[in-house]
Amino acid sequence: MKLKLTWLLTLFMAFVMQFSFAQEKMVTGTVTTESDGLPLPGASVIVKGTTKGAQTDFDGKYTVGVNSGDVLVISYVGMEPVEVTVGASNVYDVVLKEGNTLDEVVVVGYSKTTKESFTGTAAVVDMEGVDDKVVSNVTQALRGEVAGVNVITRSGAPGATAEVRIRGFGSINGNTLPLYIVDGAPIDGNATGVLQSINPSDIENMVVLKDAAATSIYGSRGANGVVLITTKQGKAGVSRISVDVTTSVNTLFLPEYETIVSPEEYMEISWQALRTKGILTGEADPTAFASNNLYGTPEGINNLYNIWNVPGDQLIDPTTGRFNPGVQRRFTPNSWRDAAFGTGIRTEANLQFSGGNEKTKYAVSLGYVDDEGYSVNSNYTRYTTRLNLEHKPKDWLTIGGNIAWAGARATNSGTQGSAGSSANPFALVYTTPAIYDVFLRDLDGNLVPDPIFGGAQYDFGAETGRRAWNATNGIALAQYDLTQSDVTTLLGNFNVGVDITDWLKFEMRYSGQYDSRINTNRNNQFYGGAAQSGGSLFLDDDLRTNQNFLQLIRFQKSYGDHDVELFVAHESTEDRFRTITGAAERAIIPGSNDLNQYTTPLGRAGSFRLGWTLDSYFSGLNYDYADKYFLTASIRRDGSSRFLNDKWGTFGSVGLGWIVTKEDFMANVGALDFLKLKASYGVIGDTGTALLNGFQVFNINQDPNGNISYTISSEAANPNLTWETSNVAQVGFESTWFDGRLGVDVDVYDRRTVDLIQIANLAPSSGQETIRYNSGELLNQGLEFNINAKLIQKDNFRLSLNLNGETFRNEVTEMPTDPFTGEKAIFDDFNNIAEGVSQYDWYMREWAGVNPANGEALWYMYYVDENDNGVFDSGELSSFNGGSFEVDVDNDGFNDNASGNLFEYQRLVPGANVRRTTTNNFADATQVFTGKSAIPDVRGGFRLNAGFKNFDISAQFSYSIGGYTLDRGYQVLMDNNLIGADNFHTDIRNAWTTPGQITDVPRTSANFGNDGQQNNTSTRFLTKSDFFSLNNVNLNYRLSQSVVESMGLEAVSFTLSGDNLMFLSSRKGLNPSTAIGTTNSGIYMPLTTFSLGAKVQF
Incomplete structure (x- = not known):
């Protein structure tokens, strides 16, 4: 990255000089709470119109330098702020009373504000609710917490990163993930390693920015919303040590597909399928045909899998079609579910130190989590440490920084979400008929000992001719093979603030990210697909680095009733990615993860490098008059290396806010405490996901004989590709009623995206497959609501409800034109879309x-x-x-x-x-x-919070109403294959058997003729997406303050909680929250976690 250091140093030296300051005096005071009169540590004491101020210490005391006539603003989260004008006195004691969240200071685009004065939509996440959940990844904790935020858990594996979508679908082929900002440093939503490295226990607060007024200042990277994460900082005068330990049990508790689990019933179904086939093929005696072909024929199952004490033709009573009651099992096959799934132990421990004085503040944390999944041999382990530091060597100079390191290992969790993978135990469990044993048996039904690993030998089905998952055993491979990711992440952030005057400040921040990931895929040399080649090893060494450099000048001043904040800035970002791959087979030492221990290379080692840069110039304005009229505006110009000819885009927004209840004509409206109307409009750009849009890529190939060839990539270059652009409008209101007991917020938005990045198929004669180009328009419209109600507020009992939801629609409003003929398409066969319909x-x-x-x-x-x-x-x-x-x-x-x-x-x-x-x-x-x-009519979440004396209990739910899901898990279980090839859903019991029968399940016929097409994709497998889930229940008990103080401690609490406790949907086993529109039986279902924890502060 070219950072123009000469220019920066010149600018810095121009601002860092000696200034003459007015005569100051030091004032002191104590801040206490009205409810109990106790001192309030951590309260903010700021000189109004400036960034100058202090925080109260553990005893609620503060000291700050001021001029006579200055106004001190004393505030604390959840309390009503108080303003005090400085006069002759040097002591100002202040009492704060409980207020509402409107006065809460929130971090927004490159500045801080209050919810009351912000014209955009900034949803402050309830961190107490997040802390209630036992999760290893912060993205998982957002589910159901914020209106308009959809959390898609594509894998429930320990440590997995959820996919977060904000306000629908802003693109068809472009980027749809939000931007994450951690302590001011930007992190792309696809940087999963960085997101996994963040310890949720280190987070102080989270804010989700949604509309253009909130996100356009971040330019193209904020096109799909922004999630701001601020980690815990030290407070002046408050020295604190915190220790928390949690022990949990992970299990598969949520509903699963209802499948045929009785071997006898499976044989009845198979017999009926063969009998029907016999009728259709014109057999003289279809009943005998069915009985004679259950086992030992090309139509039937291998005799090795006959678990009963009679031959296959005697299993079914031909007069009833039912299993012969006199037949006994020789043995009972071991359950695939019991072998694959169990319980896992999760252990988490966090140690935090924080404190400081007027000059220096610090926060240090250490974290450890070992998260064992319920699926065989799946695990996630992470170590984290963080240091946040801020120091004021001079009254006019503030320097700060933070550094965080994380080391993590995920084992057998990454690939198990693939339904088609032979190593996927989830797909095997549900689709393998109950007649098959997990382990190999001899002709007498005895377990065959394993000569290599000991114990019983797993059945891979190759030599025995097992039709279901032939030549593999995902449960065995989960133990003998290895799929592992070792991730090391380092995040650093250094910042400098120079108070040139009370109203002018220079800020500089440098942040860097280092994300190293080594992926190991080892296939054992004894069993499975790699046995013939003596085992194999595939290594993938990925390294991603990102650095961001920001320089900003901020003007902030008050003129009577006018408050103005204006800043201009330059920001540059460089992202680099490098990967090295190598593979070999024929292991010398079994179980080795070193390529040197394999004799035969697989192809040649490879590597490549990719990267992108972004250069930005931007400015923001925040203005208010009389604390009731508000204006925000921003403009940003981004230059991206992703494009060749049209690199630069200009984006911006404007927002207006009006606090109606501060008008005189609203003085006598008793029930309404607060009402703010707001509106915003902005233009946001998006670069899409590809890095080399304008450049033609060539591939270097090598055949088995070592010959080198060069081929052009499958995607053709388009040097004229440019930005997708979204025009976003929003109106809304925020309100509180009945002395703060009820809060209602509503936003309505309209997003129109033009110049969509399209992917067109090319003619085979071109030698390439696709090309990206700009064309078409997409509409997203929606409504969001938040309702917060304090239902009961008594001295010893309290009950509150927080409810959020959204409804939205999506429509393709203009189809793309052909990039070569210029003709507008009627139908896009690449995405299956057309004008006037939704992309979903x-x-x-x-x-x-x-x-x-x-x-x-x-x-x-x-x-x-x-x-x-x-x-x-x-x-x-x-x-x-x-x-x-x-x-x-x-x-x-x-x-x-x-x-x-x-x-x-x-x-x-x-x-x-x-x-x-x-x-x-x-x-x-x-x-x-x-x-x-696939889009629901309405979806959201709600939380119930109750408290009685020192007990607190909360329950958090999610819901979705309307929409349809393609239930591929059910589709697989309704197949009509040869008998013994697949298991069935219990709905197969309703299959047609006799003429005139009315049913929605067609005949079973062991893959006769067109019947093999029965479970092909059609509306038969579209299922209502309605669901209702209980995400978390948390019971917390705090020891009384007198007991705690007698122990020499500050606070002690104990927690009992459960996560993912209930999921109700239109079909047991269907979980629409794991995908957008399509689900399958091969995903790692979300963990259900029962936890017991303790936290001590001193």
Whole structure:
């Protein structure tokens, strides 16, 4: 990064000089609380209109230098601020009474303000609620806490980073993740290693910025919202040591798919499938065909898996289709679920030191967490340490910095979310029939001893011909193989503040990130897919560095009723990524993670480097008049290395606020305490996710003989690619009622994104596959609400409710044009979108049910009823799945050859007589927009807080109403494959068996003909996304102050809590919170955690 050091040093020297200050005097005082008269440590004492001030010590005392006539503002979070004008006295004692959160100081874009005066939307996260949750990653703690914030837990593995989305979907192919700011240092949302390194116990507060007035000052990086994280700082005069220890049990407690768990029932279902197949294939005796083919034939299962004491043809009573009651098991197969899932122990400990005086403040923390998952051999371990330091060597100079280190290891957690992975125990547990044992057995049913690892040998199914997950055993591989990530993260932040005058300040901050990740994938040499090659090892060494340099000049001054803050700044960011990969096979030493212990390289070692830079110039204005009229404005110009020809974009915003209740005409409105109206508008840019948009990339290849070749990358360069731009408008209000007992906030927003980054498919003759270009428009509109109610406020009992929610819609308002012909697309087959629909509207074939006559699966086929007889006739245009048709496209009076889907045809021929009929051939069914969307009607969360004397209890919930999920986990369990290949959902009990039967489950027929298509993707597997979850319950007990003081301590508390305790959805096992629209059976379901903890302060 070129930081122009000469210019910076010149600027710094110009500002760092001697100034003459007015004559000051030192005033002192004590701050206490009205409720109990006790001293209030950590209260802020600021000279109004400046950044000059102090904090009260442990005894509530403060000392600050002021001039006569200055106004001191004394404030504390949750208390009403008090203003005191300095006169002749040198002592000013102040009493603060309980207030509301409107006076709370919050960090926003490069400045601090109060919720009362901020014109944008800054949601302050309830940190007590976050602390209640036992999580290893801060992103997991946000679920259900903030309106408009959707937390997607794609993997519930220990330490996993959740995906956070703020206010819907701002892009189709671009970036959708928020920007994280930790103590002023920016961190991209895709920097998962950095996010994992942050100890939630170190966090003082979190603020989520949503609208343009709040985020546009961050330019393109804040296009999808900003999460501000401030870590704990030391306080002057308050020396504190804090120790907390938590012990937990992790388990799989949430609902799972209901599957066939009885081997006998599975054989009944299999027999019925074979009998139906016998009927369809014209067997003379379908019943005998079914009995004779259960075991030992190409249709049936290998005899090794007959666990009963009679041959396979005697298992089922042919007169009833039920399992023969006289048959006994020779042995009971070991349960795949019991072998894969158990309980894990989680241990967390944190030690924190903080304190300081008027000159120096410090905070030091040490953290440890060992989080053992419930899935076999999955674990996450992390060590953290942090130092935050601030020092004032001179009255006009403040220097500070913080440094944080984290070392973490995740084992067998990263790849288990892949449903198709052979090492995925989750998919195996639900889809493996109960007739199969986890372990290998001989012909007599005895467990086969393992000659290598000892104990019983796992069954990999290759030699025995097991149809389900042949040649693998995910439970065994979770123990014999290794998938491991070792992550080392270092975050540093250094800042300097120079008070040039009371109203002019120079600020400089440098921050750096170092994120090293070594991924190890070791496959054992004895069992599984790597056994034939003698084992294998794949190493991936990734290193990411990021540095950010900020220089800012801030003007802040009051003129009577006018308060003005204006700043101008320059910021530069450089991000670099490097990866080195190597692989080898044929292990010399079993279990080695060193490539030197393998004899045969797999290909050649490889490496590459990528990076990007961002250079920014920006300015912000905050103005208020009489503490009731507010104006904020910002402008920022970003230059990005991601683009070639059009690197620079200019963005900005303006926001207005009006506190109506401070007007004289509102003086007699008794029930309404506070009402602020606000509005904002801004323009925000986004660079997308690719780093080399304008540059053509070439690949270097090597064949097994060592020959080198060069190929062009699959994506073509576009030097003219430029910024996606969003125009964001918002109106809203914030209010409190009934002496602060009720708070209601509402925001309505409209986001219109233009110049969308599109991905177009290229013709095969071009030699490349895709190209990115700018075209199209997207609309996101929504409403958010927050309701806070203090239901009961008594001396010994209190009860409160916090409720939040959102509803939003998404629509493609303009389709992209073809980058080569300039013609506007009717349908985008890359993303399955069209104008007037949402990018999350479901486009697929429609399920038509089951033919009651023969049990066949049916789908809908659309056709052009040319003779208007209401019946599909041979030769009529149908299906529309990319087929050709003739239509006058260019309106020249002659038909042209065209191709496309039904949506395109109806746009080209709006008067066509299109009807639908049913078909038993999935390929002939027509893909359509189903009228169903993955977007819910409303979603959010709520929290109940209660307190009785020294006890506090809270419960936090999430909810979602409306929308549809493609339930792939259920889809897999409703397959119609050969018997023994897959397990079934219990709904298979409702499968069609006799003519005339009305059911929504088609016949089972062991993969006969078209029946193998039954579980292909269609609206059959679209399921309502409604859910209601209990995320956390926390019971806390605080020892009385008299007891604590007698022990020489400051505070002692004990906590009993549970996380992920309940999840109700339209189908047991379906968890729509783990994805956007599509779920599968192969994910690591969220941990349920029961915890006991203790915290001591002294």
